[in-house]
Amino acid sequence: MKQDQKDVKIKILDAAKxxxxxxxxxxxxxxxxxxxxGVALALVxxxxxxxxxxxxxxxxxxxxxxxxTTYDLKDPEADLRSLIRDFVQFRxxxxxxxxxxxxxxxxxSPRLEKIQSIVFSIWMQLRHILEAGRGMGRFDxxxxxxxxxxxxxxxxxxxxxxxxEPVFESDTVQAKEESLDSVVAYTTRFILNGLQCKE
Amino acid sequence: MKQDQKDVKIKILDAAKxxxxxxxxxxxxxxxxxxxxGVALALVxxxxxxxxxxxxxxxxxxxxxxxxTTYDLKDPEADLRSLIRDFVQFRxxxxxxxxxxxxxxxxxSPRLEKIQSIVFSIWMQLRHILEAGRGMGRFDxxxxxxxxxxxxxxxxxxxxxxxxEPVFESDTVQAKEESLDSVVAYTTRFILNGLQCKE
DNA sequence: GTCTATACTTGGATAGAC
DNA sequence: GTCTATCCAAGTATAGAC
Numbered sequence: 001m002k003q004d005q006k007d008v009k010i011k012i013l014d015a016a017k018x019x020x021x022x023x024x025x026x027x028x029x030x031x032x033x034x035x036x037x038g039v040a041l042a043l044v045x046x047x048x049x050x051x052x053x054x055x056x057x058x059x060x061x062x063x064x065x066x067x068x069t070t071y072d073l074k075d076p077e078a079d080l081r082s083l084i085r086d087f088v089q090f091r092x093x094x095x096x097x098x099x100x101x102x103x104x105x106x107x108x109s110p111r112l113e114k115i116q117s118i119v120f121s122i123w124m125q126l127r128h129i130l131e132a133g134r135g136m137g138r139f140d141x142x143x144x145x146x147x148x149x150x151x152x153x154x155x156x157x158x159x160x161x162x163x164x165e166p167v168f169e170s171d172t173v174q175a176k177e178e179s180l181d182s183v184v185a186y187t188t189r190f191i192l193n194g195l196q197c198k199e
Numbered sequence: 200m201k202q203d204q205k206d207v208k209i210k211i212l213d214a215a216k217x218x219x220x221x222x223x224x225x226x227x228x229x230x231x232x233x234x235x236x237g238v239a240l241a242l243v244x245x246x247x248x249x250x251x252x253x254x255x256x257x258x259x260x261x262x263x264x265x266x267x268t269t270y271d272l273k274d275p276e277a278d279l280r281s282l283i284r285d286f287v288q289f290r291x292x293x294x295x296x297x298x299x300x301x302x303x304x305x306x307x308s309p310r311l312e313k314i315q316s317i318v319f320s321i322w323m324q325l326r327h328i329l330e331a332g333r334g335m336g337r338f339d340x341x342x343x344x345x346x347x348x349x350x351x352x353x354x355x356x357x358x359x360x361x362x363x364e365p366v367f368e369s370d371t372v373q374a375k376e377e378s379l380d381s382v383v384a385y386t387t388r389f390i391l392n393g394l395q396c397k398e
Numbered sequence: 399g400t401c402t403a404t405a406c407t408t409g410g411a412t413a414g415a416c
Numbered sequence: 417g418t419c420t421a422t423c424c425a426a427g428t429a430t431a432g433a434c
Contacts, residue, residue, distance in 0.1 A: 008399080008400080021306075022306055022307060023225070023306060023308075024223050024225060024226065024302075024306060025226070026222070026223060026225040026226035027223065027224070027225035027226070027306075029426080029427060029428085030427075030428060030429085031426090031427075031428090039400080039401095040400060040401050040402075041401090041402090041428090041429090042400075042401070042402085042429080042430075042431095043399085043400070043401090044428090044429090045428080045429055045430070046399075046400080047399095050428080050429080051428075051429095099305060099306075102305060103223075103302070103305065103306075105358060105360055105363075106298060106301060106302065106358050106360075107220075107221055107222060107223060107226075107298075107302075108221060108360050108361070108362060109222075112360075112362060116362065119363075120365075120366065123363065123366045124366060127366060127367075141385075141388075141389070142385060142388075143370075143381075143385050144367070144370045144371075145367045145370050146357070146382065146385045146386070147385070147389065148366075148367075149356055149357045149358075150353045150356075150385075150386070150389045152356060153352035153353045153354070153355060153356025153357070154349045154352045154353055154393075155352070156352060156356060157348055157349075157351060157352025157355065157356055158345070158348045158352070159304060159305050159348075161304055161305075161307050161311075162307070163307060163311060163315065164304075164318075164322065166319075167319065167322045167323060167326060167347075168326075168343070168344045168347075171342075171343045171344050182341075182342075183345065186340075186341060186342050186345045186346070186349075187345070187349070189340075189341075190340070190346065190349045190393040190394075191393070193392050193393045193394075193395055194353075194389040194390070194392050194393035195389075195392075196392055207417080207418085228408085228409060228410085229409075229410060229411080230408090230409075230410090238418080238419095239418060239419050239420075240410090240411090240419090240420085241411080241412075241413095241418075241419070241420085242417085242418070242419090243410090243411090244410080244411055244412070245417075245418080246417090249410080249411075250409095250410070250411095
């Protein structure tokens with residue numbers, strides 16, 4: 001089939017995504033990327049003009065994904081449910097990107113500037129929803145700032161390191177819990193309860 | 200005062216902690232560490248035998264801190280409150296170590312093996328508390344695994360990147376919310392509500 | 399466009415003077 | 417114990433053949 005030589009750029013991006021997520025920006029070498037992609041060393045420079053640009057290219061996919069949704073805030077609970085679903089869905093589809101994003105924010109990397117807008121828009125959306133909800137007496141919390149951290153922490157932290165598996169041994173609910181719908185349901189429940197959401 | 204030449208080892212550890220937290224293990228160079236510590240390049244090798252060992256040395260402080268507490272599980276809510284307080288307190292006292300720990304777990308780094316036991320013991324403690332609480336009808340949740348992730352996400356994710364500050368502008372509760380007690384209170388409230396804790 | 403070979407830079411660790 | 421100077425390995429990026 002023709003697509004075995006699946007556009008070299010794509011192969012590089014795929015390999016880079018895996019590596020950056022696992023080893024970080026500095027921990028990943030151009031050699032590793034090219035080996036993993038099965039292409040020659042020179043091609044990262046040729047197609048992207050350097051390692052850093054490969055990194056940014058990965059985030060460009062992401063921008064439209066999150067910047068587009070706008071909530072009308074008429075029904076903050078529904079808005080929040082929707083935001084949670086979108087986020088969890090994306091996290092499951094693109095765990096590497098979430099991972100990379102987390103690294104950047106955590107380390108306050110110099111590359112953050114270029115991807116700031118993505119992070120910003122999500123945070124602002126959440127802020128508006130939480131404020132609207134509190135204003136209408138639907139959510140109950142004291143500190144906006146900390147509550148935003150709690151919600152994001154709940155949303156983002158689902159690294160399932162294989163090394164933690166032993167901790168979950170003999171957990172009963174296993175088959176069902178991995179479907180998107182159930183993960184969304186669990187997450188929504190925890191967060192809405194955390195906010196003491198009243199219907 | 201004599202302590203200006205505050206043991207070189209300490210100076211190196213302090214500098215390394217800051218740098219590792221901000222730039223990751225690979226992103227930090229021995230040269231940076233020594234510059235920041237104000238000592239000569241050779242001293243990392245001399246005192247620790249390499250960059251990697253500096254990293255491990257930083258975590259050794261941490262082991263006793265968390266491995267010691269044991270909960271009797273008679274009152275899971277009280278145990279959980281206590282775990283939350285300990286964790287938040289430590290997170291505020293040693294944000295860099297939490298940051299480093301998070302990086303390791305997130306990237307599943309090869310260094311994880313050496314610090315596994317720390318992470319393990321905390322996760323197991325939380326597991327036992329959650330299971331005991333559900334068994335006694337005090338907590339209400341479906342998936343143990345996901346719920347553990349939610350709780351840890353809430354606990355760990357409080358990176359206050361300066362770059363996110365604009366997002367929190369004109370938040371009303373500012374002065375009070377930074378004291379340990381109030382942060383603990385906010386966090387406890389969110390988590391216990393998330394677990395639908397019944398007293 | 400893609401490859402191999404190579405130039406150039408930076409990083410970790412050591413040698414040896416003090 | 418601490419410093420400066422240096423070695424060697426590994427990284428990025430480019431040159432030039434195909």
